[in-house]
Amino acid sequence: MRILLAEDDPRIARDVGEALTAAHYVVDRVADGEAAWFNGDVEDYDAVVLDLGLPQLDGLTVLRRWRAAGRNFPVLILSARGSWSERVEGIDSGADDYLPKPFRMEELLARLRALLRRNTGQRSPVLEVGTLRLDTRQQRLTVTGRPVILTPQEFRLLSYLMHHAERVVATGELIEHLYGHDAERDSNAVEVLVGRLRRKLGGDFIETRRGFGYLISNADSSG
Numbered sequence: 001m002r003i004l005l006a007e008d009d010p011r012i013a014r015d016v017g018e019a020l021t022a023a024h025y026v027v028d029r030v031a032d033g034e035a036a037w038f039n040g041d042v043e044d045y046d047a048v049v050l051d052l053g054l055p056q057l058d059g060l061t062v063l064r065r066w067r068a069a070g071r072n073f074p075v076l077i078l079s080a081r082g083s084w085s086e087r088v089e090g091i092d093s094g095a096d097d098y099l100p101k102p103f104r105m106e107e108l109l110a111r112l113r114a115l116l117r118r119n120t121g122q123r124s125p126v127l128e129v130g131t132l133r134l135d136t137r138q139q140r141l142t143v144t145g146r147p148v149i150l151t152p153q154e155f156r157l158l159s160y161l162m163h164h165a166e167r168v169v170a171t172g173e174l175i176e177h178l179y180g181h182d183a184e185r186d187s188n189a190v191e192v193l194v195g196r197l198r199r200k201l202g203g204d205f206i207e208t209r210r211g212f213g214y215l216i217s218n219a220d221s222s223g
Contacts, residue, residue, distance in 0.1 A: 001046040001116060001159060002026040002177045006036035006062070007078065008054050012101075016049065019105045020112075024139055024155045026180050033057025040066050044176045045073045046160075047115050049108070052079040052090065060093050067094035074115035078103070113137065120163040127162040130218050132205060134162055143201055153178065154197050157190075161206065161216040170213040 003020055007013040008031045020027045028043070030036050033054035040048060040062070052059035063075060074096040079086065087098045096118075097111050113125055113136055127134040131144040139155060141148045150158065156178050161169060171187050178190070194214060198206055207215045 001156060001163075002028070002044075002180070003112070004036065004039055004043070004045045004048040004050075005029045006031075006033070006048065006054060006059070007051045008032060009051070012051075012078075015105065016108065019109060020049075023109055024152045024159070026156065026178065028180050031055075033059065033062045037062045037065055039181070040071055040073070041069060043181060044173070046177060047074045047076065047112060047119070049076050049078060049112070050095075052077060052081060052086075060090065063090075063093050063095060074119050076108070076111055076115060078108075110137075116163065122163060127159070127165075129162055129165050129216055130203075130205065132158075132162065132201065132216075134159060143203075148200050150197075150200070153193055154200070157193055158197060158216075161214060166215075166217050168209050168213045168215045173213070 003025045005013060005017055005020065005027055007016060007029070013029055013031065017027050017029050028039060030039055034056045036050065036054060037057055050059045050063060054062065059077065059079070075094065077090045077095045077098045078101060079090070079098070080101045090098050096115050099108060099111060117123065117125065125135065125137050127136065133142045134140075136159065141150055141155075141158065157174065160174065160177055171190050174190050175187065194206055205216055207217065209215055
């Protein structure tokens with residue numbers, strides 16, 4: 001999962017960025033509203049953590065521009081402004097959730113997980129496909145009850161496919177959501193990553209649809 005973090009306070013940006021990275025998200029960080037608007041306009045993010053008090057363009061203006069342009073990724077607002085009227089304004093401008101500063105990092109991560117689940121039609125923080133069980137809170141995978149250790153990239157790939165279970169996910173889409181904008185992007189790297197993941201999972205959990213992409217489905221999985 002790929003997250004845009006728009007925060008101008010260096011300490012908060014560092015702390016949130018480190019927490020997101022530790023939770024196996026890919027994080028693109030920007031420190032002003034112009035950069036936030038541009039990145040959100042041209043890149044395909046799974047969610048955005050957006051500070052309202054950004055320089056150059058304030059967060060609400062950025063959010064309204066995104067929504068007017070049809071950019072529908074979930075947005076979690078961060079703000080030192082805690083009045084109910086400002087929270088209402090943020091939600092009415094298109095935000096999906098609002099977290100006042102100061103906040104606990106555990107709450108931010110929990111709210112972000114909830115936004116990602118809702119955006120993909122998932123209800124539980126534990127994703128299940130066949131005998132695969134991925135706990136997004138603890139970042140743990142079991143296959144038929146057996147724990148399987150994943151690298152961060154393997155976790156991101158499996159998490160994305162399981163969030164979008166029963167849908168063919170194109171290789172280009174996976175590249176967009178597995179790698180930051182500064183990373184080298186290579187379709188062969190995704191194929192290699194899928195191969196590694198298959199060897200760890202066993203069975204036929206991940207199906208290749210030639211010319212289309214990859215599918216993880218209850219119908220196609222076997223233990």
